[in-house]
Amino acid sequence: MVQNTSDVRAGYDRVAGKYAEKIFDELKDKPLDRDLLNRFAEQVCGLGPACDMGCGPGQIARYLRDRGVDTIGIDLSSGMVEVARRLNPDIEFRQGSMVALHMADSTLGGIAAFYSIIHIPREDVVNVLREFRRVLRPNGRLLLAFHIGQDVLRLDEWWGERVSIDFFYFTPDEMEGYLRAAGFEIDDVIQRKPYRDVEHQSRRAYIVAHKP
Numbered sequence: 001m002v003q004n005t006s007d008v009r010a011g012y013d014r015v016a017g018k019y020a021e022k023i024f025d026e027l028k029d030k031p032l033d034r035d036l037l038n039r040f041a042e043q044v045c046g047l048g049p050a051c052d053m054g055c056g057p058g059q060i061a062r063y064l065r066d067r068g069v070d071t072i073g074i075d076l077s078s079g080m081v082e083v084a085r086r087l088n089p090d091i092e093f094r095q096g097s098m099v100a101l102h103m104a105d106s107t108l109g110g111i112a113a114f115y116s117i118i119h120i121p122r123e124d125v126v127n128v129l130r131e132f133r134r135v136l137r138p139n140g141r142l143l144l145a146f147h148i149g150q151d152v153l154r155l156d157e158w159w160g161e162r163v164s165i166d167f168f169y170f171t172p173d174e175m176e177g178y179l180r181a182a183g184f185e186i187d188d189v190i191q192r193k194p195y196r197d198v199e200h201q202s203r204r205a206y207i208v209a210h211k212p
Contacts, residue, residue, distance in 0.1 A: 004164075005076060005097060008119050011155070011163030012056075013079035018159045020057035020083045027063055029198045033114075033145075034063070036190070036206055040112060040143045041067040047109025048137050053098055054116020058084035061091050064112065074098070098128055103135045110141040117175075118146055118167050125175075129182035136211040142184060146170050148191065148203040172205045184209040 012019070027034055041064055044050045048070075052061035055073030057080060064071045065088070073093040075081050084093040096102055098116065111132050120128050132142060149169030156164060170178075172189050179186060188208040194201045 005099075007164040009076050009078070011158065011161075011165040012075075012077035014161040014163060015158050016057070016077060016079035016083045018161075019080070020087065022159075024057045024059045024087060026198065027059060030195060032190070032192055032206075036143060036208070037063055037112065038067065040064070040110060040141060040208075041069045043141045044069060044110030047140060049108055050110035050112060051108050051135075053111050053113040053132070054119075055084055055093060056080050058088045058091060058093060060112050060114050061093070062088050065091055069110075074101070098131060099124075101131055101135050105134055106137045106140075107135045108140055109137055110143070111136060112143045114143075114145040115147070117144060118169070119165065121166075121168060122170075122174075125170075125178045126181045129178055129184065133183050133211050138211060140211045142179075142207075142209045142211075144175070144179075144207045144209070146175065146205055147200075148172065148205050169202070170205075172207065175205065175207055179207065179209050183211070185212050 050064055050069050050071050052071060052073040055061055055075045058073050061071045061073040071091060073084055074096045076097055078095045081093045081095045147169040151169045153167040176186055186209050190206045192204050
């Protein structure tokens with residue numbers, strides 16, 4: 001079973017304002033992330049709209065829209081969606097779950113999922129990735145970012161708010177296997193050390209894949 005989504009939703013609702021304050025401008029200090037998003041923007045232009053999946057306050061959607069990509073954002077947390085709409089009034093944001101996307105088949109040209117798969121337990125990852133594949137158009141691109149490891153981090157307190165959220169870490173080989181099982185083809189796998197004083201100090205992985 002997917003971890004209790006009401007706990008995840010409630011936790012992000014509680015921290016939405018502080019999250020935006022701390023995270024919204026983070027890309028200015030993350031050169032690799034910007035480079036990968038620039039490449040993603042070039043790849044999806046002309047394929048159809050892209051989705052910032054698990055968008056939070058919408059910083060990824062903002063970056064893509066500023067580079068000419070028709071972008072929407074989806075987040076489980078209505079609080080996050082409200083903040084994202086306020087910060088990005090020219091972008092469409094929707095409340096929804098990546099477990100069951102309310103989209104027709106072959107709708108999107110691309111999905112950027114930055115640290116949103118981390119709330120999906122291992123036994124459910126393939127089904128979520130299959131849902132991503134379903135809504136992507138042929139040759140549609142997926143840019144997936146996650147923390148490297150095998151840990152499950154439980155947060156009961158976050159920025160002074162009581163929460164109950166699990167964060168799942170994955171190895172790159174493990175995630176490649178899940179993507180292939182879901183029907184994706186892998187284009188690139190990149191790893192990096194954490195940026196000091198910018199983010200949680202975990203190693204990061206990015207996988208670029210596409211729907212054949």
